[in-house]
Amino acid sequence: MTGQNVTPVEMLDRLVSFPTVVGTSNQDLMAFVADYLKAHGVVTHVLPGPEGNRSNLFATIGDPSKPGYILSGHVDVVPAGEPEWQADPFIMRQHEDGRLIGRGTCDMKGYVAAILAVVPNLVAMKPETPIHLALSYDEEIGCRGVPHMISALPDLCAPPLGAIIGEPSGLVPVLAHKGKAALHVEAQGISGHSSRTDLGVNAIHAMLPVLVAARNQAKLLEQGPFDPRFSPSCSSLQVGTIAGGQAVNIIPDHAEVQMECRAIAGIDPKALFAPILDVIEAENLAGPAKLAAQWISSYPALALPQDHALAELMTVISGHAPLAAVSYGSEAGLFQAAGIPAIICGPGDISRAHKPEEYLTVSELMATADMILALGNRLSV
Known part of the structure; x- marks a missing residue:
């Protein structure tokens, strides 16, 4: 498959076969993608993350010294241990009604498969405005992988004109989503027999002011x-x-x-934890138990103006008017925070994600390939 032209369905079948569960190695999948892209003459960079067994990938079709557009997707998937799966979730099944069933088909290997399948077409178009492919890891535990890739972009390409993040949206462009921050709080006490509470320190009791502060802030x-x-x-x-x-x-x-905040645009999600962090500090000064807080993850909200050139471009190539906002989050806010305009637009429905028998339809997959080709055609004029 490496040097061959393949259909989007064949490519998705191959991507699903890599069990890239979040927090585990993605090296085999990234090596496959890199070999495939290089076989089609695409300049490709595999960017190892600090974890040692996970990498991002960034590739460019066209001249990287010119401003271009990023097609961004994550290749990690959530675990697939639910008993409701009717077969191996990492072997894609094609149902007669057109459903392509497997973990990650909808969220979001379908988007990636559609892009990879049309790479030969994009290369042949020789786009005047470059098209970049950005694949990330560990999105499902708080967008932990993509910041490393974003920080490397100045050495890889000219400042991009925009990023299209392919989260499931029914191929409807999405202009905004909330930001998120997650916090882990631990309380350390002293164990002992419950008949002598005077000789111990109850860690659960020590946590109660934190829980009250969280409830009050909510x-x-x-x-x-x-x-x-x-x-x-x-x-x-x-x-x-x-x-x-x-x-x-x-x-x-x-x-x-563990607790999380979801923040509307214009508000720093970490800042919403201020009352909880204040209580932790006060309790550490006052009591014998020790409380400690550690950030799990965070990403900013997305807010793209409706009249932005990227929104207008996506309206044309997707055939859909933009949707104002969605409730779920994505890596789009991190691209925006780095000065890169970003928008969500990908195949499938978010309601199918993170569930057994996750699926994308053949028609959704092919429509995505058509959208990417439409982008290529516009950038080749």
Whole structure:
């Protein structure tokens, strides 16, 4: 397949076969993509991340010294351990109704497969404005891979004109999404027999002021500010996980929680945790238990003006008017924060992502290939 022309369906089948679960190695997939691109004469850079077993990939069709457009997708997928899968999730199945079933088909290897399949066509077009392909890792745990690639872009290409992030949107361009930050908080106490609470320090009790502060901040955020493009229209905070203790008759010496904020455009999601961080600092000064907070991940909101040239371009090549906003997040906000205009536009529906029997349809996949070819044609004039 490396040096051959392949259909989008064949390419998606190959990509799904690489079990690139988030947080694990993607080296085999990236080596396959790099070999495929190089076989078609595309200048390709594999960019190892600090983890040692994961890489980003950046490739250019055309002159990299000219400003161009980035087609951006992540190649990591969420785990596929649900019992509802009817077959191996990493062997793509084509249903007679046109569904292409497998982990990552919709989120978001379908977008990547469509791009790769039309690479020979794009190369033959010799676009005057270059087209870049940017593949990232670990998007599913807070967009951890793409910042390393974005920081390398000044050495790889001229400042890009825009980035098209292929998250599932039904090929409808999306102008905005919320930002997100996630925080891990641990409490360390002293264990002992529950009959002698005076000799121990209860870590769960030490965590209670943090939980109260989180609840209070969540209620405060419900009062605004508001942005009617989003649902809900305000920023939000929630505690997602909590753990601690061994048994009811043992003083718990450890407790931990994970919480996240979703911020409307114009608000730093990390800043929404300020009341919680203040409580942690105060409790450390006042009590015997020790509290520690660590950022899990963060990415900024996306906000592209409706009259921006990138929005107008996507309206033409996708055939759809832009949607004001979506509730989920993406790597688009990080490109925007780096000074690169960004927009979401990819095949499929986000409601199918992260579920057993995830699928993309053949017609959705082929429409994506047509959209990329339309972009190539416009940039070759």
